[in-house]
Amino acid sequence: xxxxxxxxxxxxxxxxxxxxxxxxxxxxxxxxxxxxxxxxxxxxxxxxxxxxxxxxxxxxxxxxxxxxxxxxxxxxxxxxxxxxxxxxxxxxxxxxxxxxxxxxxxxxxxxxxxxxxxxxxxxxxxxxxxxxxxxxxxxxxxxxxxxxxxxxxxxxxxxxxxxxxxxxxxxxxxxxxxxxxxxxxxxxxxxxxxxxxxxxxxxxxxxxxxx
Amino acid sequence: xxxxxxxxxxxxxxxxxxxxxxxxxxxxxxxxxxxxxxxxxxxxxxxxxxxxxxxxxxxxxxxxxxxxxxxxxxxxxxxxxxxxxxxxxxxxxxxxxxxxxxxxxxxxxxxxxxxxxxxxxxxxxxxxxxxxxxxxxxxxxxxxxxxxxxxxxxxxxxxxxxxxxxxxxxxxxxxxxxxxxxxxxxxxxxxxxxxxxxxxxxxxxxxxxxx
DNA sequence: CCTACCGATCGGTAGG
DNA sequence: CCTACCGATCGGTAGG
Numbered sequence: 001x002x003x004x005x006x007x008x009x010x011x012x013x014x015x016x017x018x019x020x021x022x023x024x025x026x027x028x029x030x031x032x033x034x035x036x037x038x039x040x041x042x043x044x045x046x047x048x049x050x051x052x053x054x055x056x057x058x059x060x061x062x063x064x065x066x067x068x069x070x071x072x073x074x075x076x077x078x079x080x081x082x083x084x085x086x087x088x089x090x091x092x093x094x095x096x097x098x099x100x101x102x103x104x105x106x107x108x109x110x111x112x113x114x115x116x117x118x119x120x121x122x123x124x125x126x127x128x129x130x131x132x133x134x135x136x137x138x139x140x141x142x143x144x145x146x147x148x149x150x151x152x153x154x155x156x157x158x159x160x161x162x163x164x165x166x167x168x169x170x171x172x173x174x175x176x177x178x179x180x181x182x183x184x185x186x187x188x189x190x191x192x193x194x195x196x197x198x199x200x201x202x203x204x205x206x207x208x209x210x211x
Numbered sequence: 212x213x214x215x216x217x218x219x220x221x222x223x224x225x226x227x228x229x230x231x232x233x234x235x236x237x238x239x240x241x242x243x244x245x246x247x248x249x250x251x252x253x254x255x256x257x258x259x260x261x262x263x264x265x266x267x268x269x270x271x272x273x274x275x276x277x278x279x280x281x282x283x284x285x286x287x288x289x290x291x292x293x294x295x296x297x298x299x300x301x302x303x304x305x306x307x308x309x310x311x312x313x314x315x316x317x318x319x320x321x322x323x324x325x326x327x328x329x330x331x332x333x334x335x336x337x338x339x340x341x342x343x344x345x346x347x348x349x350x351x352x353x354x355x356x357x358x359x360x361x362x363x364x365x366x367x368x369x370x371x372x373x374x375x376x377x378x379x380x381x382x383x384x385x386x387x388x389x390x391x392x393x394x395x396x397x398x399x400x401x402x403x404x405x406x407x408x409x410x411x412x413x414x415x416x417x418x419x420x421x422x
Numbered sequence: 423c424c425t426a427c428c429g430a431t432c433g434g435t436a437g438g
Numbered sequence: 439c440c441t442a443c444c445g446a447t448c449g450g451t452a453g454g
Binding site: 240254258 | 432435
Binding site for chain 1: 232233234235236314317318320321322324356358359360362363364366367370371373374375377378402403405406407409410411413414
């Protein structure tokens with residue numbers, strides 16, 4: 001019980017540290033310290049540092065697998081515009097719930113592009129295909145612009161969410177000041193996300209019911 | 212002369228290796244091996260590994276500074292649509308000319324978000340402001356959609372190019388199969404870029420002269 | 423899950 | 439720009 005709890009703790013801390021400093025920049029010692037155990041104890045739960053990395057990645061992708069059904073439900077409900085909103089909300093929500101996910105994914109794609117390709121083929125591809133199929137149906141119906149490349153569009157939107165939420169919590173990464181409405185201030189990240197959603201919507205639909 | 216050549220070689224190889232494996236994943240020894248010199252000789256040209264990192268980053272940003280004038284010229288020429296094409300071409304060209312640039316920037320933004328913010332404020336912000344100002348002028352003229360958030364739009368497009376060109380040369384990273392037109396095959400990256408440009412254009416302009 | 427320990431490699435220095 | 443070398447830390451193992 002305590003052992004299982006420590007295993008979970010190792011995964012949690014490893015995820016956090018690797019997301020922040022990268023895999024090579026994170027030592028087993030620093031993970032052990034964060035958990036409050038000794039370094040060899042980390043290797044009792046995971047046979048090697050590489051195995052720990054794998055476990056961290058698989059946990060992330062398994063969380064994604066939990067989201068997919070909701071995503072597909074959203075996909076098959078209502079008509080085009082509402083689908084769009086539901087899917088975008090799920091996508092952004094997934095990375096917002098834990099920004100480490102976005103950072104970790106970006107790092108893994110940079111560090112091990114070949115290994116990641118097979119993983120993403122397994123976990124992201126099926127969902128992308130479903131959405132793309134719906135987009136093509138929308139194109140036949142005239143709601144979705146004919147010029148849209150469905151798969152490329154999906155990937156572009158996913159990447160946009162990824163980058164937006166991976167970058168420093170405070171700002172949309174590069175730099176976005178705040179914009180004031182009387183007493184309310186809107187963060188750079190929210191500004192970025194709002195513009196991304198707007199651009200995604202306008203680039204997708206032929207009609208303009210968007211604001 | 213040979214010393215200067217070696218210094219350049221160190222910068223070149225360090226850029227390549229850090230882009231591929233990250234800063235922490237790149238040892239001074241591996242850089243020395245790539246250049247064909249001994250490890251301490253690297254530290255003769257650069258006082259520390261951190262200083263080498265800095266030099267690599269500054270070289271990248273100075274290349275960016277060379278591109279900016281062309282970008283601004285493109286910005287002040289012709290009318291809205293042509294401006295758009297010229298700026299997009301410069302932006303994509305900058306990262307296409309050397310994909311390590313995109314990977315390196317993404318890594319630095321992940322590794323040192325705070326330090327990067329000040330750098331990007333200095334190097335990217337002025338250019339972003341000019342483009343944003345033009346977008347607002349376009350909004351007053353009715354060419355650019357009123358709902359566009361100029362700064363956020365620019366950032367979104369920059370990030371899109373960054374991710375598109377950072378990911379494995381062969382594919383648009385996650386996964387994009389090829390699409391055939393008789394004998395011609397279009398790579399996943401080109402598909403991604405084409406869709407990104409289309410989406411950027413449509414999300415920007417109120418009229419649709421785009422295909 | 424710990425203590426004790428391993429060889430390898432890390433960034434960096436001395437001295438020429 | 440090299441040889442020779444430094445202490446620190448790396449991932450990982452032995453043995454309990």
